[in-house]
Amino acid sequence: MFTDETxxxxxxxxxxxxxxxxxxxxxxxxxxxxxxxxxxxQAGHTSENATQTEADEHRTQHFALERESPIHYPxxxxxxxxxxxxxxxxxxxxxxxxxxxxxxxxxxxxxETVSCLHALQYxxxxxxxxxxxxxxxxTTGSVxxxxxxxxxxxxxxxxxxxxxxxxxxxxxxxxxRPDLVIDVPTSVMCLSFHPSKPSLxxxxxxxxxxxxxxxxxxxxxxxxxxxMSDETHREPVYQVHWVPGARRGGGFSVLSAGADGRILVWQxxxxxxxxxxxxxxxxTQQVPRNIKLSxxxxxxxxxxxxxxxxxxxxxxxxxxxxxxxxxxxxxSTHTPAxxxxxxxxxxLRAPAQFSFSSHAGPIHAIHCSPFHRxxxxxxxxxxxxxxxxxxxxxxxxxxxxxxxxxxSVRWSPTRPLVFAAATGQGSVVIFDLGQGSLRPAxxxxxxxxxxxxxxxxxxxxxxxLLAAGNADGTVKIWQLSAELIEQGQREAxxxxxxxxxxxx
Amino acid sequence: xxxVEETLKRIQSQKGVQxxxxxxxxxxxxxxxxxxSTTVQYAALIHQLVLKARSTVxxxxxxxxxxxxxxRSKKNEIMVAPDKEYFLIVIQxxxx
Numbered sequence: 001m002f003t004d005e006t007x008x009x010x011x012x013x014x015x016x017x018x019x020x021x022x023x024x025x026x027x028x029x030x031x032x033x034x035x036x037x038x039x040x041x042q043a044g045h046t047s048e049n050a051t052q053t054e055a056d057e058h059r060t061q062h063f064a065l066e067r068e069s070p071i072h073y074p075x076x077x078x079x080x081x082x083x084x085x086x087x088x089x090x091x092x093x094x095x096x097x098x099x100x101x102x103x104x105x106x107x108x109x110x111x112e113t114v115s116c117l118h119a120l121q122y123x124x125x126x127x128x129x130x131x132x133x134x135x136x137x138x139t140t141g142s143v144x145x146x147x148x149x150x151x152x153x154x155x156x157x158x159x160x161x162x163x164x165x166x167x168x169x170x171x172x173x174x175x176x177r178p179d180l181v182i183d184v185p186t187s188v189m190c191l192s193f194h195p196s197k198p199s200l201x202x203x204x205x206x207x208x209x210x211x212x213x214x215x216x217x218x219x220x221x222x223x224x225x226x227x228m229s230d231e232t233h234r235e236p237v238y239q240v241h242w243v244p245g246a247r248r249g250g251g252f253s254v255l256s257a258g259a260d261g262r263i264l265v266w267q268x269x270x271x272x273x274x275x276x277x278x279x280x281x282x283x284t285q286q287v288p289r290n291i292k293l294s295x296x297x298x299x300x301x302x303x304x305x306x307x308x309x310x311x312x313x314x315x316x317x318x319x320x321x322x323x324x325x326x327x328x329x330x331x332s333t334h335t336p337a338x339x340x341x342x343x344x345x346x347x348l349r350a351p352a353q354f355s356f357s358s359h360a361g362p363i364h365a366i367h368c369s370p371f372h373r374x375x376x377x378x379x380x381x382x383x384x385x386x387x388x389x390x391x392x393x394x395x396x397x398x399x400x401x402x403x404x405x406x407x408s409v410r411w412s413p414t415r416p417l418v419f420a421a422a423t424g425q426g427s428v429v430i431f432d433l434g435q436g437s438l439r440p441a442x443x444x445x446x447x448x449x450x451x452x453x454x455x456x457x458x459x460x461x462x463x464x465l466l467a468a469g470n471a472d473g474t475v476k477i478w479q480l481s482a483e484l485i486e487q488g489q490r491e492a493x494x495x496x497x498x499x500x501x502x503x504x
Numbered sequence: 505x506x507x508v509e510e511t512l513k514r515i516q517s518q519k520g521v522q523x524x525x526x527x528x529x530x531x532x533x534x535x536x537x538x539x540x541s542t543t544v545q546y547a548a549l550i551h552q553l554v555l556k557a558r559s560t561v562x563x564x565x566x567x568x569x570x571x572x573x574x575x576r577s578k579k580n581e582i583m584v585a586p587d588k589e590y591f592l593i594v595i596q597x598x599x600x
Contacts, residue, residue, distance in 0.1 A: 073534060075589055076526070080511045083585040083592050086572065090583055091518040094598045100576060 113481055114444055117465070120175045120475040122148070122164045130161055130187075132469030134455050136201065138193040141461025142169040143179075143215075145201055146475045149187025151454060161187045163203060165215060168465075168477065182213055182221050190240045194252060202254045204237025210256045210266060210274060226266060226274045235259035239307040244314065253277060255309075257319070261301025262348065263329075280329070281337035281348040282319070287327065288355055308366040312373045319352075320363025326378055328354040328390065356393050359386070365408045371416035372495050379406035385421055387433070389499055396501065401429050401440065407454050414463040416495040422453035428468050428478070434494055444478055446470050512537070515594060522580060525593040527551055534590075550593055554586050 130148040137144050145165040164178035187206040194200035199216040200223070209232070214223040226232050237258040243265065245253045254274065257263045265278035282302040306320040319327045329351035337348040361381030369375040375396075379385040383402045386395035404424035412418040417433040418441070432441040446453050451471035459465035464482075469475045515524055516537055525543055526535040531551035536543040558570040573584040585592040 073528070073590075076534075077507050079587050079590045080508055080526075080592065083587065084511050084515065087515060087583065087585050087592060087594055088518060090572070090574070091515070091521065091594065091596055094581060094596060095519045097598070 114442060115479050116476050117479050118166075118168065118173070118175050118477040120144075120146070120164075120166050120178070120477070121473060122162060122178050122181065123176065125162050125164070126473040128159065128161075130159075130473055131471040132454055132473060132475055133187065133189055134191040134203075135457045135467050135469045135475060136191045136193045137457055137459050137461075137467065138198045138201075139195055139460070140198050141459045141465075143167045143193075143198070144457075144459075144467050144475065144477070145191055145193065146469050147188035147191045147203060148473065149189055149206060151189075151471075159187065160185060163188055163191065163201070163213065165201075166475075180215055180221070184211070189236050189238055192240045192242060195242050196252075202240045202242065202256075204233075204240040204256050204258070206236045208233035208235055208237055208258060208260070210237060210240060210254060210264075212254065212268060212274065222272075224268045224272050224274045226276075231264075231276055231279070233258040233260055233262060233264065235303065238303075238305050241307065241309055243309060255307075257304040257307045259303035259305070259322070261303055261321075263304060263307070263319070263351065278331075279348045280333075280351040282321065282327070282352060283338045283350060286335070286338055286350040287325070287352050305362045306364055306366045306378075308368050308376065310368045310376075311370055312368075317351075318366050318368065318376060318378075320366045320378055320380070322362045324359040324361055324363060324380060326356040326358070326363060326366065326388070327352045328356070354393075356388060357395070359384070361405075364406060365410075367410050367419075369411050369416070369495070370413060371411075371492060372499055375495070375499050377409050377411065377419055379409040379421055381405045383423075385409050385419075385431075387498075396498065397433075399431065399438065401431065402427075405452065407452060408456050410456060410458055412463070413458050413460055416491045417498075420456055420458070420466060422456045422468060424452040426450050426453060426470065428453055428456055428466070430480075433498065434491060442481075444468075446476055508535070518596070520596045520598055522595045522597055524595075527591045527593060529589050538595075546593060546595075550582065550584060551591065554584055554591055558586065 125148045131150055132146050133149040133151055134147040135144060143165050145163060147163050148161045150159070161184050163182040163184060165180045166173065167179050170179070184203070184205065188203045189206055190204045192202050194202070199214055200212060201215065202210065202212045204210050209228070210226045211222060212224040213221040215221055217223065233256065235258050237256045239257040241255045242252040243255045245251050245267065251268070254266045254268070255263065256266065261282045263280040263282070264276055266274040267277045269275050282304065284300050284302055287302070302321040302323065302325070304319055305322055308318045310316045310318065315331050317329050317331065319329055321327065330353050331351070333349050333351045333353070335350045337350040359378070359380040359382055363378050363380040366376060366378045369377070374390040375387065376390070377385055377387055383400060383404060383406055385399050385401050385406060387397040387399070388395045401421050402423035402425055406421050406423055408422040410420055412420065418430060420428055420430045422428055426446050428444040428446060429440045430442040430444070435441060446468060453468050453470040456466060456468040459467070464480050466478045466480055467475055468478065512524055512535060515521065523538040524536070525533050525538065525546055527533050527547045531547055533543050533547040538546070554570070554573055557573050561568050561570045570586055573586065575582040580595055580597045583594045583596065
């Protein structure tokens with residue numbers, strides 16, 4: 001009854017969906033054929049040529065005439081021939097003549113005595129009992145700046161102090177009121193004006209910082225400072241100087257030397273920071289031993305108390321250290337200092353090349369002579385000023401200028417044989433080496449009640465002015481008498497003779 | 505030319521002579537034994553001085569004329585021998 005059956009499949013076409021194939025078309029396209037070609041070029045023939053200038057050997061100091069075809073000056077020969085006889089006769093007579101011996105002419109009003117022109121004070125500083133620690137004249141010679149601080153204090157002081165400037169050429173000069181007062185957080189130990197820009201001053205502080213002020217800025221004179229880091233000074237900075245920078249024609253850099261034995265060179269950058277560009281460290285064991293040192297530890301650093309740059313040789317400088325040693329140092333030394341240098345910092349170098357015989361106490365002042373290459377003065381706590389030559393270790397002359405300490409010594413800028421020293425008894429002593437006596441040519445009492453005179457400076461542009469600052473906070477400007485200023489005829493030669501006595 | 509040089513050398517070898525300059529009528533140095541900057545300075549200043557000295561002498565007496573000029577200072581002595589076309593300037597330090 002039931003059978004298997006298979007039926008055909010049934011399908012239904014979709015009404016709405018059509019096969020896509022019917023609507024697709026395919027197309028192709030192709031670009032036209034690209035035409036390419038290759039070409040090569042090569043120089044078949046080469047030649048070289050070069051030019052160079054040669055050093056001109058014909059250039060001598062003669063004024064216009066070193067050429068192969070001489071310019072013939074008509075009549076020159078005859079002129080010289082006619083004139084020669086007369087001139088030679090006069091020259092010979094001149095040498096033998098006694099006509100002008102002892103003949104002196106006074107062109108200017110000769111002041112016979114030394115007088116005090118101004119006594120400059122700043123009342124706030126005096127009230128706090130601050131002392132004048134350092135003085136500087138600016139490059140035009142019209143402004144004197146003084147730094148207040150303390151030199152007799154052994155403690156770490158956080159007392160505020162000042163830097164004051166007075167312009168002496170101004171009409172309304174009021175000695176009791178400085179033209180500019182700059183507030184400084186700690187004592188300022190040293191000051192130095194820029195050698196060519198009359199408004200920049202660099203100062204070193206008790207805390208080890210070095211600051212640069214620009215006095216032409218009214219709002220905030222502080223123009224650059226050192227950051228406190230491992231590489232900066234950690235002890236009082238005793239000397240600050242401007243040295244010509246390494247770039248030719250470039251500006252000056254600041255050199256600072258402190259009690260931590262480091263001498264650092266800073267460059268001013270535009271953001272008001274002083275960046276370290278070079279540094280030296282004085283380590284006891286690296287000091288050349290002509291003279292036996294005391295039993296200081298070999299790796300201890302020697303604190304620098306005074307420094308002087310040599311005006312004749314820009315590579316050399318002289319340093320006086322705490323133990324009484326005077327060292328000759330060089331800027332271009334290569335030996336590294338035996339100090340653990342900070343990780344990211346500048347490697348310090350050991351500058352000392354030669355050591356002179358020592359004084360019996362810290363050296364407070366060294367000054368190179370502006371008239372003779374080899375001579376310099378140094379003065380220290382033993383009251384003696386030594387005249388030394390760079391060529392030998394022992395001093396040429398040792399002068400006892402005072403019974404107490406000597407704080408500063410400076411050569412006169414006009415007379416080669418004269419120098420001035422500031423004593424601990426409150427007087428300024430001016431000594432003339434040409435007089436041949438052991439007594440000073442002049443003694444100026446600063447009248448400070450017996451308090452020491454800490455610093456003195458000659459005015460570079462007006463040589464009759466001498467500024468001296470003392471412990472009671474006043475700066476006195478002295479006008480020197482004419483005999484102390486005007487150069488005699490043979491002074492330079494006498495100085496030369498004195499220097500040559502050394503080697504005998 | 506050699507004669508000129510010889511003459512200058514003879515003058516230069518006198519005792520104490522520091523330098524010689526020969527200047528022409530316009531004040532331009534034509535021969536010198538000093539360095540450039542000093543020469544130029546001396547030539548300009550002394551030329552003016554000689555002209556002034558000459559006019560002084562002639563103003564006082566028109567028949568007179570300047571024959572020699574000596575300028576003595578603290579440190580040295582300057583001698584000038586003038587002529588129509590040239591001046592000879594010699595600087596001597598007599599105490600040397």
